[in-house]
Amino acid sequence: MYSYETLENDKKGVWDGVRNYQARNNLRAMKVGDLAFFYHSNIGKEVVGIVQISKESYQDPTTTNANWVVVEVIPINRLRKKITLAVLKNDDMLKHILLVRNGRLSVSPLKKEEFDRIVGLSEC
16 A cells, blocks of 8 residues: 555655556556556545656566566645545546446546546545
């Protein structure tokens, strides 16, 4: 478990420990400069902040298995209001995103309008 607060204190972090092939493929697709949400997938199950990809995928240093990769991220902004999985499930625009349809897939792409909607919900 790695919190957004810890990432802010560290100034950069490694998105490691992903052991799902679809999530791994989504990490591989990330490019430097892409924005992503920081989602607490263990405690809270909520979107809490925005990060930027600062280094593209490379071998996950927590394993010798070449199937698994990481990306590096830097904190951009803590959301004013945390967006819980329950809120995402109950929002008409967001109830079909992969995170909602497959709760174990916390590394998943969003359309720009979905990203903007989550940001908008956090500002309410």
